Structures are given as C-alpha cells and as structure tokens.
Amino acid sequence: MKSDPKSYLLFQRAKEAIPGGVNSPVRAAKAVGQDPLFIDRGQGCRIYDMEGRGYIDYVCSWGPLILGHRHPAVIEAIEKALLRGTSFGAPIDLEVELAEMIIDAVDSVEMVRMVNSGTEATMSAIRAARAYTGRDGIIKFDGCYHGHSDSLLVAAGSGVATLNIPGSPGVPESVVQHTYSLSYNDPEAFAEKMAEKGDEIAAVIVEPVAGNMGMVPPDPDFLAALRKETEKHGVVLIFDEVMSGFRVSYGGAQELYGVSPDLSCFGKIVGGGMPVGAYGGKKEIMEQIAPKGPVYQAGTLSGNPLAMAAGIAALKQISMPGFYENLEETSARLGNGLARLVERLGIQATVNRVGSMLGLFFAPGLVSNFEQAKASDTEKFAAFYRGMLERGIYLPAAQFEVIFVSSAHEMADIDETLSAAEDVMAGLQDTAGET
Numbered sequence: 001m002k003s004d005p006k007s008y009l010l011f012q013r014a015k016e017a018i019p020g021g022v023n024s025p026v027r028a029a030k031a032v033g034q035d036p037l038f039i040d041r042g043q044g045c046r047i048y049d050m051e052g053r054g055y056i057d058y059v060c061s062w063g064p065l066i067l068g069h070r071h072p073a074v075i076e077a078i079e080k081a082l083l084r085g086t087s088f089g090a091p092i093d094l095e096v097e098l099a100e101m102i103i104d105a106v107d108s109v110e111m112v113r114m115v116n117s118g119t120e121a122t123m124s125a126i127r128a129a130r131a132y133t134g135r136d137g138i139i140k141f142d143g144c145y146h147g148h149s150d151s152l153l154v155a156a157g158s159g160v161a162t163l164n165i166p167g168s169p170g171v172p173e174s175v176v177q178h179t180y181s182l183s184y185n186d187p188e189a190f191a192e193k194m195a196e197k198g199d200e201i202a203a204v205i206v207e208p209v210a211g212n213m214g215m216v217p218p219d220p221d222f223l224a225a226l227r228k229e230t231e232k233h234g235v236v237l238i239f240d241e242v243m244s245g246f247r248v249s250y251g252g253a254q255e256l257y258g259v260s261p262d263l264s265c266f267g268k269i270v271g272g273g274m275p276v277g278a279y280g281g282k283k284e285i286m287e288q289i290a291p292k293g294p295v296y297q298a299g300t301l302s303g304n305p306l307a308m309a310a311g312i313a314a315l316k317q318i319s320m321p322g323f324y325e326n327l328e329e330t331s332a333r334l335g336n337g338l339a340r341l342v343e344r345l346g347i348q349a350t351v352n353r354v355g356s357m358l359g360l361f362f363a364p365g366l367v368s369n370f371e372q373a374k375a376s377d378t379e380k381f382a383a384f385y386r387g388m389l390e391r392g393i394y395l396p397a398a399q400f401e402v403i404f405v406s407s408a409h410e411m412a413d414i415d416e417t418l419s420a421a422e423d424v425m426a427g428l429q430d431t432a433g434e435t
C-alpha cells in the first residue's frame, strides 16, 4: 500500500535530508514494506495523516502517550509553563515537584536526576553503578533495549532487532567486551554467569517487563533471581522502566512484581509527551553524581520547564483513583479479543499482555524470550499491519514492538479495532492456504 500522496512527497524530500528519511529508525516502517505516514495532528486516541485521514493509534508515540494525544490537562500545563519561558539553565520549582512525585510513586527511588531521553538515563545509571562498585562488567538480556549508548547495544531489541543489526558498526570492541548478554527469563543461566563472573560485574540491567522484543512478560522467578544474585555479589540491579514505568502500574513493574532494584530508569510517560528521561534510586549511589559527588553527568536542557510541566500534569492524571483499573478493562478487551480471534481462525499467533502493553506474535508457540520472539513470521505480521492500516488502525510498524492502549481508547474504539482485525486475519488465513 502506498502512503498518502503528501506523505509520499515529504518522504522523498526527507530521504535526501535525513538518513533514511526519519529521526529514529522504526518510524521508517521498512519492516512492514511500507512508506511512513507523515502525521499532521493527533487528538485523543486518533492521529491524522497529511491528507486528513484518521487512524486509531496504538503506537502512542512508542509509549509516552498513556493519556492519548492532546490531553487537556497536559496541554494546559505546557501552555502555562510556556508563558514563563522555555528554558533558563537555572533551577526551577517544577523540577523539584516532578522529582518528588517520582520519589513518592516509586518505593525504591530516594533521589532522582532528570535527563532528556531514556538513552541518557540508562547510560548515566550504568556510569553511576560502575563508579559505585569500581567494576566494569555489565549483564543485560537478549532482546532488551536500553537506548543506543555504546555499551548497551549488544543483542538489543527494538529497531536493532527489526533491522537485524547484531551490535552496531561504530561501537568499539573494547567497549562491548565488558557487556554480557544472557537469555531473558532464564534464572539458571543467570545464576551460572554470576557464579563465574559476579565479582567483575558492576550492574545488571533489565527491562522488568520487556517491550522491545515485542511484549514479553517476566517470569516472577526470573526477577526474584536477579535480585537475589545481585545482592549476593554486590552488583547494582538496574530496572530499566523507561517503558514500563507508570505504564503497568503507578509504581512501575517493580511494584507490580514486588522486586526492588537499586537504580531505576524512566522516560516516555514521565515526560507527558515531551522529551524526558530520569534515573534514580538509592541515595548512597545517587549522591555520587556531580556536583554532590565525582561522577560527571550534565545536560543543558535537563529539567526543561515545558517537559517538567507536561510530566507533572500527566502523573497527576494517572495517579487518580481508578485510572489503571479503567485502562485494564479496555486493554483486556483488546488482548482477549485478539486471542479469541487467532484461536477461532486457527492462526498461528500468540498474544502477550501486561496491563496496557500488548504483543501479538505470529509465532508457533509461547513467547517468553528473544529466541521465541524471533521465530515469528514477520511477513505475516507485515501483511497484518498493512491490512489494519488500510482499515484505519495504526499499529507499531514492526513485530518487535508493543501495542499500547491509552486512556483515550474507549470500548467502541477497541471494538472497531477487533472487527478490523477479524477482517484482516480472515484474509491472512486465505493466503496461508494458497501458499
């Protein structure tokens, strides 16, 4: 399917001016054999392309927009902040307020530093952990994505998985030699590695709910094993909650699963749709950060007024009673509806879901790690994606991403989506029969 004519022309220009025509790889929609749609505007759960055609949006800016587009409280907060100025490079009240809100929301966080992206948050947390332990080693897990900093681009998910880039050219061997990547949800392999290397490891970093190899829930034993082994070896446990934080529960995945890390990383939702990241945790680790301590980490626009205002407004909305219960209802309707559909139509697919994070894998069995995720039929996903797009449903343009439900999605939107999915899947069945 060709995108609308205006998007097509813009993309031709973009490809000359910007590598691949996009400022972040998955947006190019290459994996689903599609040119990207250029978006004119969004409202609620819908986005509109340059020709004014509307779509129900399940990308939600890849996670941040848990309230949907242009939530009035967020817009109002940004407008108010805008009247004061866009940036001062000096401390402001809003930074303190958001920091306190994060500390109140997340039990394990005693102190927090704001940055501008999830990538910065994880990169800085790793630096803090290395300084704190005086060690270099890092353990991560296959298919988990922690942003694009050098030491974390090993066996990574998201666009790295979609584009099949093993590490990345431009990352020195000497940097990644300290990074070990193990299988997700395999506590035995992890315990073995820790027995062998534990005393050289500064940090274990994990997505406590994995959302960058598609949606893969953690085995509770797995998270518990991470906590137990890291404690035993004096290793800093980092939960990368850039996606799961404020998404699966107000206190993050750590609250949902009852496992408490030493450091946590945030982003996405915590910026209310503006560019933000944050990392925080135990005071004794965080107090090493400059200017309190010697570990250097800085940012010209960190704690930006507009971003702080948007984040505060978003957290105020989602901390209201009943917010997550309502979101669970619509999300469950979508997840259960899709699961019933694939079963009834005999399609080889599996649906994973934790709260408003969903994964639909065209895979032969259950998906609980990257190996199993990679067994998915990505051609079939691409066909499903294109069919849904034609019917006005905007899904993430790759098998290895998450379908996000926002509080702006209503039951009627979910039902419209399910009826489109039924249509498209019935067609997939036909083509499966032909080949």
Ligand SMILES: *Cc1c(COP(=O)(O)O)cnc(C)c1O
Residues within 6 Å of the ligand: 116, 117, 118, 119, 120, 122, 145, 146, 147, 148, 207, 211, 212, 240, 241, 242, 243, 244, 267, 268, 276, 277
């Ligand atoms: C999105 C994401 C990041 C990177 O955040 P950016 O703001 O894109 O740099 C890191 N970790 C996880 C788990 C993410 O989902």
